[in-house]
Amino acid sequence: MAYPETVNLAFNRAVIEPDFAFSTPDRDVPAAPGYWLVLRENDLIARAAPAGGGLELPYGQGPLAGPYAVPPVFVGTWRGRPLRAARLSPEAAVAPGLVAVPAGYRYAGLDEKLLTLAGIARQVLHWRDRSRICPACGGAPREIPGTFGARCPACAREYYPRLHPAVIVLIRRGEEYLLVRKPGWPAGQYGMVAGFVEFAESLEECVVREVAEETGLAVDDIRYVGSQNWPFPSQLMAGFTAGFAGGELRVDTTELEAAAWFSAKNPPLVLPPASSIARRLMDLHAPDMVAAALARK
Structure with a gap:
């Protein structure tokens, strides 16, 4: 799907409006049936929609008996009905008629709405678990x-x-773009320099520092593009572009596995997932490189 604005990326609330209305736990009506956002480790519990319509959230008084690692909590309404989130214990069984589906940003089996709802559940339940x-x-x-x-x-x-601010930046040098790779990513996939904001640091200062620390390069012409809520478990990613301002590429191997300059003539083998702001930055500001990478498949 092509998004007109970065705010419409998965995990941002705009994706699920007007179907979703955020609320707080004290507004729940416990006896009222509703939709359920149930996680088990990194999976979302869902059911098949009628007539092959994909997946949808379970509905009712409470589709799963538990045991729960984090008990149910009201988070708002979904299509006018109560919406509650809960986290099952890892050993909990899934009831007949329901399936456990990966709810990570690399999995293409969930649409943007379910992916975003699962992200809300992940953040709320992470906070509830950490504030006991x-x-x-x-x-x-x-x-x-x-x-x-x-x-x-x-x-x-x-x-x-608490949400933890972080930056991610696409660096350009002529027709080339600096991309980096972290250990554990899928084979051939490259992304961008990213990192958390430190004390007494602006977002722009964080861009300069992270690029210098991870690659040894200097940047200028730093431009804000947009942001994405990133519930893994509780980040807010601010996306930027920047220009190469000098230096020799030196990879910090404590953070990265590799870094290199790519272009439309030399695209990465694997692009970041479509649900990520990293991919959105590439789509907006390196479309020729993205098209070349997709053409190689």
């Missing part, structure tokens, strides 16, 4: 109505969900 114990005093925080925050009754400290 007060890190200051060891107390048991309780929900703050109207939010996903928690307040410890013992020490009164409040905690709210």
Whole structure:
């Protein structure tokens, strides 16, 4: 699918509007049947839609008995019905009529809507799991109505969900683009320099530092393109382009496996997944290279 704006990438809420309305746990009506966003490790539990219509979320009072690693929590409404998320324990069985489907960004079996919904579940459940114990005093925080925050009754400290900002950048040198490869990626796949923002650092400063640390290169003409919520488990990726400003390529092998300059005449063997902002940056700013890579298949 060709997106007119980066905001329409998978994992961004715009993908599921107007079907989805975000809400908070205290707004749930427990007796009302609804849709279920159930994860088991990295899988989403789904069911086959009627007449070969692909996959859809289970619907009802509660399609799975558990056991649950993270109990059900209300996250809003989906197509006007309650939407609840939960995480099964790894050993939990899947009921007849349901299937466990990979919910990662590399899997093409989920459409953008289900992928985005699974991302919401992943982030909410990650936060719920990490906020059970007060890190200051060891107390048991309780929900703050109207939010996903928690307040410890013992020490009164409040905690709210955290998103971790990171940058990703496509660097251009004439008709060439700097791409990098990390250990564990599929064979032949290359992406871009990326990294987390540090204390007292702007997004642009993070771009300069990460490029220098990972590749030894300097960049200029840094331009913001767009952002993507990245629920693996709780990042916000800010996408940039930049121009090559000098230096010799020196790969930081503690972070990367390889780095090289690519072009339409020398495209990478495998592009980043279509659901990622890395691919969106390439589609927008290196279309000739993308077309050449796709033509090689």
